[in-house]
Amino acid sequence: MIELLTADTPNGKKISIMLEESCIEYKITKINIFKNEQFKPEFRKISPFSKIPVIIDHENKKSVFESGAILIYLAEKIGKFYDTEDRLLVNQWLMGQMAYVGPMLGQHHQFHHYNPGKSKFGEERYFKIAEQIYKDLDERLSNTNYLAGKNYTIADIATFPWIARHEWHDIGLKRFSNLTRWYTDISEREAVQKGYDLLGKGEKIPKV
Ligand SMILES: N[C@@H](CCC(=O)N[C@@H](CS)C(=O)NCC(=O)O)C(=O)O
Structure with missing residues (x-):
């Protein structure tokens, strides 16, 4: 199961779209960036720049920050949308x-x-x-x-x-x-x- 820690922004939507496209089981944990929740120490442990989105893969306990890196991680996990040819x-x-x-x-x-x-x-x-x-x-x-x-x-x-x-x-x-x-x-x-x-x-x- 993937946990997506995010707010409702274009960068956040990249990942919710990817998760829907991937048919992976996931849940969303909201981070209220207008209430500075991105600066909380426990969030900063997985997001060193204090930005959303971040994912936690609960299968292997890995976390990934930066939306591009998250997209690559998920694409490699499901083997779609990132063909080796292209x-x-x-x-x-x-x-x-x-x-x-x-x-x-x-x-x-x-x-x-x-x-x-x-x-x-x-x-x-x-x-x-x-x-x-x-x-x-x-x-x-x-x-x-x-x-x-x-x-x-x-x-x-x-x-x-x-x-x-x-x-x-x-x-x-x-x-x-x-x-x-x-x-x-x-x-x-x-x-x-x-x-x-x-x-x-x-x-x-x-x-x-
Ligand atoms: N390069 C980052 C950018 C992430 C980003 O800028 N996130 C914004 C929301 S879209 C954020 O967390 N802003 C809170 C802040 O800057 O304090 C990514 O693509 O993941």
Whole structure:
């Protein structure tokens, strides 16, 4: 059994989606990051940067932090979404999500969605970067079905919950036909719909 310690954020949703896709038995332990529960010493023992998500695999008592590392761990455990044939490409698109797409869209959320009017520089800078990310993903998806090629992989699972915040981004997802096709296709997966509703409150994936 896998225990997912998380909050309801795009990084958290990556893992609930992966667990639903994997059909592994799991339970969710909520970490309230607005009440600073991520800084509690017992949590920091398994999450040295005080971040969600983290998993504990109760079969072998291993814990894993960092969403990309968790996705790789689970994919290797179930033998899905990380084919050896595609692995070099999956690694690149997954690392690109972890190091660039997620952190930049996260900054865009900070300036454009949560704190508008506080920094013109920050708003303009991250709007431009977010728009470029949409363009780059769209270009990639004009050549392939999924980010790492013909197969749906953990690179898509990592990227999807960030694009699902498209209403916050105000970039206009509809303008990007290949990204829209990819987003709609993944949105229709039952496991993705279930995993997206991480807290079981009936949360729906935003439509294009
Ligand atoms: N690179 C990390 C980022 C995790 C992350 O930034 N988590 C945020 C929520 S999405 C968090 O725990 N924030 C609490 C804090 O910064 O105090 C991952 O992908 O797992």
